[in-house]
Amino acid sequence: MKVKVVVMPKAAVLDPQGNAVRDAMRHLGMPEVRSVRIGKYMEIEVDGENGELESRLHALCRDLLSNPVIEDYELQNAGVPPGSGVADRGQKSEVRGRRAEGGGQR
Amino acid sequence: MKFAVIQFPGSNCDQDCIAAINGIDGLRGEYVWHKQTSLDDFDAIILPGGFAYGDYLRCGAIARFSPIMQAVASDARAGKLVLGTCNGFQVLCEAGLLPGALVRNRSLRFVCDMVATRLEVDDSPFTHGCPKGSLLRLPIAHGEGCFFADAKTLRELNDNRQVILRYADNRGCIVPEANPNGSVENIAGICNRERNIFGLMPHPDRASDARLGSADGAKIFLSMMQTISANSATSERAKQVA
Numbered sequence: 412m413k414v415k416v417v418v419m420p421k422a423a424v425l426d427p428q429g430n431a432v433r434d435a436m437r438h439l440g441m442p443e444v445r446s447v448r449i450g451k452y453m454e455i456e457v458d459g460e461n462g463e464l465e466s467r468l469h470a471l472c473r474d475l476l477s478n479p480v481i482e483d484y485e486l487q488n489a490g491v492p493p494g495s496g497v498a499d500r501g502q503k504s505e506v507r508g509r510r511a512e513g514g515g516q517r
Numbered sequence: 518m519k520f521a522v523i524q525f526p527g528s529n530c531d532q533d534c535i536a537a538i539n540g541i542d543g544l545r546g547e548y549v550w551h552k553q554t555s556l557d558d559f560d561a562i563i564l565p566g567g568f569a570y571g572d573y574l575r576c577g578a579i580a581r582f583s584p585i586m587q588a589v590a591s592d593a594r595a596g597k598l599v600l601g602t603c604n605g606f607q608v609l610c611e612a613g614l615l616p617g618a619l620v621r622n623r624s625l626r627f628v629c630d631m632v633a634t635r636l637e638v639d640d641s642p643f644t645h646g647c648p649k650g651s652l653l654r655l656p657i658a659h660g661e662g663c664f665f666a667d668a669k670t671l672r673e674l675n676d677n678r679q680v681i682l683r684y685a686d687n688r689g690c691i692v693p694e695a696n697p698n699g700s701v702e703n704i705a706g707i708c709n710r711e712r713n714i715f716g717l718m719p720h721p722d723r724a725s726d727a728r729l730g731s732a733d734g735a736k737i738f739l740s741m742m743q744t745i746s747a748n749s750a751t752s753e754r755a756k757q758v759a
Contacts, residue, residue, distance in 0.1 A: 420620075424665055425699065427625050475582070478575055478611065480618040481665055 412460040414468060415487040418477045419450035450482075518742055521549045521559040523589070523605075525580045530566035530603065530722055537725035537738055538563070544742050551583040560745050561598040562589055564605025566658075566720060576619060576661050577607035586612055598642060598741050599714045603659055606706070606716030615709055615716045616674065617666035623699025627660040631730060632697055634705045634719060635685035638678050641708060643715045645740035652689055653682065653733040655719035657697060662718040664700035664707075674707060682706035682717055 420426050426448050433447040453476065457464060469486060477484040522534045531548060538546030546563070549556065556562055569580035580586070586608075593599045593614055601609040609615045622628060631654060639649035647653070666674060674680050682705040686695040691703045698718070706717025721734025 423667060424620060425623060425663070427621055427623050427699075431625060475578060476574070478578065478618055480610075480616075480667075481620055 412457055412464075412488060414455050414457065414465075416453040416455060416472060416476055417450060417485045417487070418453070418482050419448060419484075420482055424481045518544055518560045518745060519558060520544060520546045520561045520563055520738075520741075521556050522546050522563045522565055523551060523585055524548050524565075525551045525567065525569035525583060525608075527569045527571055528565050528567035528604070530720065533720070533722040533725075534563050534565045534602070537722045537735060540725055541735060541738055541742065544738065549585065551580070551585045554584050554588055556585070556588045556592050556597075559597075561600070561741050562592060564589070564599070564601040564608050565722065566603030566605060569604055569608060572604070572607075572661075575611065576604060577609075577611035580604075580608045581612040590614060593709075593714050596711070596713055598744065600643065600721075600737070600741065601714075601716040602720055602722055603657075603662070603718055606718055607661070609714060609716045614714050615707060616670045616679075617664055617707065619661055619718070620663045620665050621661050622659070622663050622697075627658070628662070628697045629656075629658045630697060631656050632705075632719065633685050633687055633689070633695070634682040634717075635689050635691065637680050637683055640678075640712075641681050641715070641740075642712060642744035643708070643737050643740050644681065645743045647736055647740070650689060652685060652687075653719075653721075653736070654724065654731040655717075655721060655734055656723045656730070657719050658723075659698070659718055662698045662700070664698075664704045664718070666701060666704075671701060673710075674704075675702075677710050679707050679710065679712075680704055681708055681715060682719070 429447040429449045433444050436444040472484045472486055473479055520538050522531050524531050535546040538544050607619045610618050633652045633654055636644055636647050636649055636651050683691050683703040684695045684705050685691050696703045705719055708715045721737040724731040724734030726732055
């Protein structure tokens with residue numbers, strides 16, 4: 412299966428990159444831009460497909476792919492990778508995301 | 518007395534640390550490759566600066582899973598002194614051995630400078646002989662040294678006097694202008710609640726000789742040696758009494 416992981420800085424964490432991009436967008440003629448937050452997007456291909464795999468992926472999202480002190484993550488199961496022929500038969504991406512538990516010391 | 522300097526792939530201040538340690542009478546530094554699994558032979562552990570594993574994903578995120586980190590964690594739990602400078606601080610935070618995290622500098626710039634830091638406590642095992650309020654002049658060189666902790670963690674850090682160093686101006690005032698990276702409350706270095714793990718963004722290793730512009734960093738290594746000597750003298754006396 413193929414999963415997508417989106418990691419975003421928590422609201423309380425300063426995002427100077429996002430602010431710089433927001434300012435650039437305003438300078439380029441879009442004063443309507445209120446805020447930009449920049450995170451990370453990862454596409455991960457995994458052999459196999461079951462709930463046990465997904466719970467292990469969640470564990471790695473918390474331990475490695477995100478730092479729960481400063482970031483939240485969302486794990487989306489995108490089903491079978493495109494090009495394998497199965498996805499084309501109408502298997503829709505399913506969002507099974509879960510927010511990481513907030514804050515504190517790990 | 519023997520200090521371990523951990524070498525991760527991408528560490529680049531390991532030699533500075535060894536030079537600073539070996540510059541102190543009675544201390545000897547030794548490299549320990551990150552694939553090693555024991556630190557039993559060492560009295561203290563140093564995690565040096567650099568870019569461990571390229572700092573991919575987040576600074577220190579991959580290094581914390583190195584085999585040696587299990588020994589660092591278990592020895593730290595047993596009370597051994599652990600010092601993390603710059604990237605070493607980032608690794609300690611990622612490993613959960615210190616609270617908080619280090620994120621991109623507010624300026625988005627890599628800062629390379631000599632800064633003043635004010636000592637906030639007078640009972641740290643890492644700053645013996647330096648009274649509270651004294652200034653240590655130390656170099657910094659980092660792109661992601663902005664210390665972040667949520668409100669609750671910050672309160673705990675302050676309540677338990679875990680903040681060891683704050684960025685200050687030359688008169689010792691904690692002002693925003695003296696903050697080089699946007700760290701919350703000008704925090705430059707913190708310890709754990711048990712006070713035996715110390716992480717800081719500045720480089721004491723690069724300030725261990727007056728010819729480098731400051732010898733204040735050597736005070737930290739010297740203090741570690743004094744703490745360890747005092748502790749072993751105490752336990753020796755306890756053995757004799759028993």
